Amino acid sequence: MIEIWVNPACSKCRTAVSELDAAGKEYVVRRYLEQPPTTAELEDVLARLGLEPWDIARTADAPKLGVTLPARDADHRHTWLELMSDHPGLIQRPIITASDGTTVIGRDPDSLATVIDAG
Template sequence: MEIWNNPSCSKCAAARTALDEAGIGYAVRPYLDRPPSAAELTEVLRRLDARPWDVCRTQEPAAAALGMADWPRDEAAEPRWIEAMVAAPELIQRPLLLLDDGGAVVGRTAGALAEAVRRSGATPGADAQPGPDPTA
């Protein structure tokens, strides 16, 4: 697994902690220092089944300076969004978790992190006893 990480981001820290606690190995990509290429970001979007504006931090000053809130959100506009995010990687939502199964997750919520852990094949709490059957 690879995590696109901003070291000053609390959500990134929470994702690293969740992965560490689950015993999942991962590589850290400091994407602010090593921005993705347009091709890499396009591939991540494919893995997320997302459009660029779905993972763009439009409240960032760089987005405001570009007027991105008013940009079209259609297929023809996708390259423009991608190029802006590559040029200003702080616009990319974080943390992005690139899973070994070929998928990806935006790891901002406990549910998303649990999904990443599940898909990694880890079984945190494997010795825990199952709870009552809610359908019984």
């Protein structure tokens, strides 16, 4: 089973869902703005992506969310995770995880193909 974290207002999310439908894949939608991920869930996703929290942050959205972002370093990593859990609008989208653990930020056709082939 594939899980996709979406914001329904996001065109990239709608495209990813359409691609999953076209491929005949079964998936679960998580509206992450309504059901924010925990810091542990973010840690898991980041480990599978091989990225740091600031790598999947929508930093340009921080001011409109009233968030001041900390430094991008190990000392502030947990603060980033807490901010992203408390303000899920900071999280890049869509994040898609296939049943085999393959995880991508599905913003381009190649990333979508990777997770569709894996799932």
